[in-house]
Amino acid sequence: MDWDAFFAVHKDLPREGPGSDRDVAWALALAELPEGASICDAGSGPGGDVAALLRAPDARVLAVDKFESFVAQAAARYRDTPRVQAVVGDMGALEQLNSAPFDLIWCAGALYFYGIEEGLQRFSKALKPKGVVAFSEPCFFVDAPSERAVAFWDGYEAGSVDAVLSRVAAQGFEVLGHRAVSDAGWEAYFQPMEARIAGLRDVADARLREMLDICAEEAMHWREVRKETGYVLVVARKCEATS
Template sequence: MTEQSEPPLEMVFSFYESIQRKGPGSEASTLKAFSLLNDLPATPRIVEFGCGAGVATLPLARSSRGHLTAVDIHQPFLDELQATAAHEGLADRITTVQADMGNPPFPNNTFDLIWSESAIYNLGFEQGLRLWKPLLKPGGHIAVSEVVWLTSEPPRKAKEFWDADYPSMTTVNENQNRMKAAGFDLLGHFVIPTEDWQNYYGPLQDHVTAFRTKHSANATAQAFADSLQQEIDLWKEYGDSYGYCFFIGKAV
């Protein structure tokens, strides 16, 4: 969405409360990224920024045997995560914290692993890496997914959309360079598969349609739905030119 069409945050949060996955991804991709971290402590301390309702938090808790601090700015997302964690017997392994990822309320040298899926763009890729790196213990790890160009010559419509929405978006290679500049050795990376986008856009499309009907007389709501529909349609037409890439690194 461009700045001119930004809806109220209350509307955005309310819209996404009933959608389990807040961005492209899958449990399979989460676990694939986690598998590239081969020298974590036996019970790592993990912080996840932009956790939403926990679609990555929960599989990480099951797989890591560590303790997760799940951070999001919207308390209802965290309430849902807490309820699910309790139901799965993971409540003692997950602590939720309502906070801005751009102002994390943690001491330096606290965590063995920083995790963030489809959320670091809120800060900017390199800015987020530099901000979060001091939170890691020496030799700590980071795993983040970030939207990237998959071609050196993106289609005009796709370029115009992303230039307006996220002008610092760049290529996989350039983000690897940014990761090194921020003080990380790159351990691995991979582009998430098409199914991970379908996991997000399928339910999103259904919700956009229902949202339009429910708020038919609300011009702001209709503009918000228009912006989401534009994003979905753009991906259907030009999704082979961009994608989300997982970047896994180790602090040096």
């Protein structure tokens, strides 16, 4: 990965993955968090979901990302919001953070870096008893996805929605609900990125042009296969026996 070129494209984008405020509101309604809940936005990027998470009554939100530039953007974005803290950290070791354990771990489009099994095992360590995790996971919406749809995930073995839910339950979580991330949520990610790409085309060197092409292709690829594949957003509660 050419990280300099990557951040030239992604710097100051409003979000770093598909999603919407409606997704967050739906998840919060299912989670039924206590007043003053402790929420972790794991793999937060620049904090695109933080404002929606703050709609939980008196909640405190810790935004965690491994990239300093994203954390700096989130910190600047919410500098005047005492209920928000942004830190550089490993979302696979959230239990080591001072704010842990959490009532809710929100993870938009990032849990799959670990896979459902390892990711939920790691998150479980940072959740309170009966805490809730909400995450979006690659999946197929059709029984026989095309080669093009399979290729969208670049080697990640996405499964059906039912398979995702079964894997979550096998890790000791009660599934409270699930739904597909909407097309609008995907466009909320891709459209600002495409505007950035258009603005950089005339000034890009060869390295940056290659990254612009990669990012532009991702958006076009998704639009081609969006009826076959995407993210399923899962909300699940940790069972008491889960550790």
